[in-house]
Amino acid sequence: MASGSSNHQISKPLADNLHCYLWYGHGNNCNSCLFTNVLEGNRPHILIDPGHTFNEMQEDCLNSLREAIKIDGFSIDDVGLIINTHSHIDHCEANDTLSRKHPIRIAMSKSEEDFRHTLGDRMNTMFGVESPKFTTSLYLQEGILALGKEKKKLELQVLITPGHSPGSVCLYWPVKKVLITGDVLFFGSIGRTDFPGGQLSALKESINRLSQLDIDTIVPGHNTELGDIIKGKNVHRNFQAIKTYFG
Numbered sequence: 001m002a003s004g005s006s007n008h009q010i011s012k013p014l015a016d017n018l019h020c021y022l023w024y025g026h027g028n029n030c031n032s033c034l035f036t037n038v039l040e041g042n043r044p045h046i047l048i049d050p051g052h053t054f055n056e057m058q059e060d061c062l063n064s065l066r067e068a069i070k071i072d073g074f075s076i077d078d079v080g081l082i083i084n085t086h087s088h089i090d091h092c093e094a095n096d097t098l099s100r101k102h103p104i105r106i107a108m109s110k111s112e113e114d115f116r117h118t119l120g121d122r123m124n125t126m127f128g129v130e131s132p133k134f135t136t137s138l139y140l141q142e143g144i145l146a147l148g149k150e151k152k153k154l155e156l157q158v159l160i161t162p163g164h165s166p167g168s169v170c171l172y173w174p175v176k177k178v179l180i181t182g183d184v185l186f187f188g189s190i191g192r193t194d195f196p197g198g199q200l201s202a203l204k205e206s207i208n209r210l211s212q213l214d215i216d217t218i219v220p221g222h223n224t225e226l227g228d229i230i231k232g233k234n235v236h237r238n239f240q241a242i243k244t245y246f247g
């Protein structure tokens with residue numbers, strides 16, 4: 001499944017300016033998305049969930065992503081904004097390396113930022129991993145997040161969807177009917193709620209909200225045995241299956 005020297009599989013772009021990088025390594029890491037050429041200035045790309053730097057199997061996740069983005073003709077060094085769906089280390093650890101190299105804005109919800117510095121930090125200590133040190137400079141709020149200008153303008157709908165973690169967000173792009181879910185739901189499955197800050201009832205409510213959107217494509221935060229990106233009729237089927245299995 002690897003592409004070149006990358007453990008990320010490069011999917012067909014979901015739109016001219018939306019590229020998805022699906023993790024197919026052996027250990028854990030998240031899928032990443034890249035909106036290209038949106039922002040003003042010399043770092044115009046927006047990266048959703050850069051993932052691990054190195055994972056528990058010592059796979060070089062960040063360089064794998066760097067390579068995958070390069071294969072698509074872009075550079076991770078041209079990212080000006082990182083949006084994190086949530087603060088679990090397998091979604092945001094690489095924020096540190098990337099933001100040390102260049103001044104990159106980093107966004108997540110305020111409730112997730114609060115969680116990150118309290119329970120989330122204690123959870124990392126419990127698991128014997130170091131918490132990332134990056135500074136969040138943009139707090140995501142429920143509603144429209146407008147990025148870029150004029151022809152390059154990108155409007156994403158931010159949905160605060162707690163349950164897997166207290167301040168998880170999903171990003172919905174109405175123009176292309178794409179939903180990026182982080183760890184709220186996957187193909188045939190839902191996010192874990194047994195980590196600190198998880199709550200099953202909240203997660204079910206969040207998923208119920210998402211099921212009411214008009215969606216063509218879901219990009220989940222991880223792949224499952226059943227698949228990765230969820231498309232077309234499978235979007236509805238997936239919501240139905242989740243409702244049947246998880247209530």
Ligand SMILES: [Zn+2]
Pocket residue numbers: 086088164183
């Ligand atoms: Zn997570």
